[in-house]
Amino acid sequence: MDAVDQEAGILVEIAITGATGFLGVHLVRELLERNASLTVLAHAGSGEAAGRLARFLQVTGASPRLIDELPRRISVVDVDVAEPFLGLARAEFRRLADGVDAIWHSAAQTKLAGDLTELQHVNVDGTRNMLALAAAGGRRPRFYHVSTAFVAGLRPDPVVYEDQLDASRGFASPYEQSKYEAEVAVQDWSAGSGRPVVVFRPSVLVSHRPPHPDLPSDTLEAVARFMLTIASMAMEGGLVDAEEPAVQTVRVVGDPRARWNVMAVEDAVRDMVRLAERPPAGTTTTYHIVSSRDLPVSMPIDLLESFLPVRVELVEQPPADPTPLERIIGMVPGFLMYLRHRHVFDDTRTRTALGERLDETLVDRDYLLSGLGIAEMDLSPGDLLAADLLTRALAAYDPTARPDPAARTYPAARTDPAPRVGSAQVESAQGGSSR
Numbered sequence: 001m002d003a004v005d006q007e008a009g010i011l012v013e014i015a016i017t018g019a020t021g022f023l024g025v026h027l028v029r030e031l032l033e034r035n036a037s038l039t040v041l042a043h044a045g046s047g048e049a050a051g052r053l054a055r056f057l058q059v060t061g062a063s064p065r066l067i068d069e070l071p072r073r074i075s076v077v078d079v080d081v082a083e084p085f086l087g088l089a090r091a092e093f094r095r096l097a098d099g100v101d102a103i104w105h106s107a108a109q110t111k112l113a114g115d116l117t118e119l120q121h122v123n124v125d126g127t128r129n130m131l132a133l134a135a136a137g138g139r140r141p142r143f144y145h146v147s148t149a150f151v152a153g154l155r156p157d158p159v160v161y162e163d164q165l166d167a168s169r170g171f172a173s174p175y176e177q178s179k180y181e182a183e184v185a186v187q188d189w190s191a192g193s194g195r196p197v198v199v200f201r202p203s204v205l206v207s208h209r210p211p212h213p214d215l216p217s218d219t220l221e222a223v224a225r226f227m228l229t230i231a232s233m234a235m236e237g238g239l240v241d242a243e244e245p246a247v248q249t250v251r252v253v254g255d256p257r258a259r260w261n262v263m264a265v266e267d268a269v270r271d272m273v274r275l276a277e278r279p280p281a282g283t284t285t286t287y288h289i290v291s292s293r294d295l296p297v298s299m300p301i302d303l304l305e306s307f308l309p310v311r312v313e314l315v316e317q318p319p320a321d322p323t324p325l326e327r328i329i330g331m332v333p334g335f336l337m338y339l340r341h342r343h344v345f346d347d348t349r350t351r352t353a354l355g356e357r358l359d360e361t362l363v364d365r366d367y368l369l370s371g372l373g374i375a376e377m378d379l380s381p382g383d384l385l386a387a388d389l390l391t392r393a394l395a396a397y398d399p400t401a402r403p404d405p406a407a408r409t410y411p412a413a414r415t416d417p418a419p420r421v422g423s424a425q426v427e428s429a430q431g432g433s434s435r
């Protein structure tokens, strides 16, 4: 089915950035289900986008017809969103702008703990450059901006509403800050120009598919790599016996009342594309793209405990006397910073527009284990022993033998011997986890 502008009754030409990313590949597939063609604004110099999309469609079982038709149904323009005019010659930028009715902006730098200046360059400057494309377009293209629910940052109120955007309490990560600033740029542009914009704020998106060389990585792959990094560093440092790993207690900063909103990526793109088909209202319309139920923090902790020979204790402050293993864990930035996350993302506007989602994918422990897929990962030789340890730990894991997750409380700090960690291990771990 071709997408039709409901007001004007004409076919819609769509351009999309970030098409090769984890969310982007799913968005492209969903958009191609409903539109004849797409212009893919691919990341210049980062590998052949059409081939990456074709491999994604093959691995995820798309119809042979769609895979065959792909070269005819997408046209690829190489851009760098962070550059003025997207790095294109002026005439090409103008032609691109005049040829589109809708722009989906999904490209971003997604390293949670990345350098703020670099994140701002891609995420904030990049969004402004895409808005300039929308502004230049003679057909006044609609702008669909992919933000994140985590623009809410560290605000203290537990419920975050779709029309709120406020940075008064700062952010948990440089990534969050850059995405907040990008959303401010979008809202300012919409208010200043009177042009409607739709902002999507997904929570944490995941896939049940295990990591695969032809699939973009998602948060679960980052978590799997985090566990591998910890396990291999712990074994290298002599802190874990690979044959008979003894369970060690580790204290990490977290809140037993924390919760995570985790959503299947297929559900998210379906909601986003359906919302985009609605006639625009007013200036900026923001939608939370979130699961109808949050996971308790005990779920990710349970996963950590099932793979790693550890028993996690949540503490309010970083321990003053970290054990060697705790120091290693503290060196790997990334999702651990979310063990204190307590926001509930209200999605009344989304649900009012779409109705209740009756066929929502259940993201439970089995789903997460499937997506982590450590046994199926493409591993470097140095990681193999750690992967073996993690896989055996999981096979031997008996969830019923664990303490009641509901009984987690902040325990008192404890004293342990000084750490023994080399600088090479620190460096390798710091690159370990993203998004």
Ligand SMILES: NC(=O)c1ccc[n+]([C@@H]2O[C@H](COP(=O)([O-])OP(=O)(O)OC[C@H]3O[C@@H](n4cnc5c(N)ncnc54)[C@H](OP(=O)(O)O)[C@@H]3O)[C@@H](O)[C@H]2O)c1
Residues within 6 Å of the ligand: 017, 018, 019, 020, 021, 022, 023, 024, 041, 042, 043, 044, 046, 047, 079, 080, 081, 082, 105, 106, 107, 108, 109, 110, 122, 126, 146, 147, 148, 149, 179, 201, 202, 203, 204, 205, 206, 216, 217, 218, 219, 435
């Ligand atoms: N995944 C989630 O859980 C999640 C949750 C909430 C919000 N989001 C938002 O959703 C969007 C997509 O996220 P994702 O998970 O798909 O991220 P991702 O997998 O890291 O993909 C990022 C995409 O942006 C492209 N890109 C990066 N820098 C670029 C540049 N300078 N010029 C042009 N393209 C560039 C990348 O191209 P290459 O791969 O070719 O370099 C890739 O296609 C982002 O805006 C993110 O903030 C994601």
